[in-house]
Amino acid sequence: MNDVLTSSPPAAGPGWTARARRTRPAARDWQRIALVAAALIVLFMGFVLPLALLAPQSLNDGDGFSPAAYAKFFTHHLYLDIIVSTAKIAGWTAVLSVLVGYPYALWVNRLGPRMRVIAVIAVVLPFWVSILVRTYSWTIVLGKQGLVNEALAKIGLIDQPLELLYTDTGVLIGTVNILAPFFILPMIATMRAIDNRLVLAARSLGATPFQAFWRVYFPMTVPTLVSSAFLVFVLGFGFYVTPAILGGGRVQMLATLLAYLVNTSPDWALAAAISVLLLATTALVGIVSKLVRKDS
CATH class of the missing domain: 1.20.5 (Single alpha-helices involved in coiled-coils or other helix-helix interfaces)
Known part of the structure; x- marks a missing residue:
């Protein structure tokens, strides 16, 4: 027991x-x-x-099934002009982001560890500030009595203030300022992952600095360059806050048109049609970006 x-x-x-x-x-x-x-x-x-x-x-115009909203959007010259204006601003935003962001990312990649952290923080820090605050600050910079016009007048380049605010140029400047980090940050990450010994090997085989960059280094950054540029284009195509503030109602884009159709002139069918087309454009651009990246 x-x-x-x-x-x-x-x-x-x-x-x-x-x-x-x-x-x-x-x-x-x-x-x-x-x-x-x-x-x-x-x-x-x-x-x-x-x-x-x-x-x-x-497809519902109030009387039943009808594609009238799509026909109205593609046949009315006002909406076609807005499409062209939106595509132009979004395209230039992507181009300027590449022209400004690629050299900046290249410069950051060549800095020492401490300075590289500071340079990256300079890109990330604006995200901590509200986009409204950042956009309204451009009204002070670009206005007729703003910093840009005062600086140009003091050095004698202009006699009359430039029309920068409430124009395509002002919207483009603000849009690039807001969206360029979406290009710069992926480029910095990609460049950090590239083995610089490949460039040194090309130099040791007789390539000039430009040839080593153009034939060895640059092709390895092209996939990220293309996909990030497409990302900026898509974001710019549907951007609202900055065009609404810096455009002042004079620069019409698809997003501001949507706000007008929903809030001021309630045309839900046309607003829904534009939204569907924006979604389809985004999906199409994403597919093209993937295909280009795969081919690269």
Whole structure:
């Protein structure tokens, strides 16, 4: 009897251990599946479903099914002018972001560790400030009595203040300021991952500095350059805050047109049609970006 009370419980055999190992991963797998399913439900309800409802709304003109909103958008000269204006500003935003951002990223990559951190912080720091504050600050810089006009007048380059505010130029300056970091940061990360010994090897084989850069270094940055430029273009194509403030209602873009159609002249079918077209443009640009990146 005492032997029974004092004896330790039998050790778990190999069969019990195997069953426990099979049970624990299975439980963890179900937890992962539940978390992913919850995230997908939230994504579907908050993003996919509202977008899916746009298509029927764009085909409902109040009297039933009709593609009249799309026909109106593509045939009215006012809307065609807005498409051209939006594409022009978004395209120039992407081009200027490349022209400014690529040399900056190249310069950052050649700095020492401390200075590189400071240079990256200079790009990231504006994200900590509200986009409204950053945009309104440009009204002070670009106004007729702003810093730019005063500086140009003092050095004798202009006699009359330049019209920078409420013009395409002012909107373009503000848009590049807001969206250029979306190009610069991926380029810095890509350039940091490139092995500089490849450039040194090209130099040792007789290549000039420009040849080593153009034939060895630059091709390795092209995929990121293309995808980041497309990203800036897409963001600029649907940008609202900066064009609305710096454009002052004179520079019309698709996003400001949408705000007008929804808030001032409620034309839900046309607004939904424009939203569907913007979504399709974004998807098309994303596909082209992927194909270009794969070919590169």
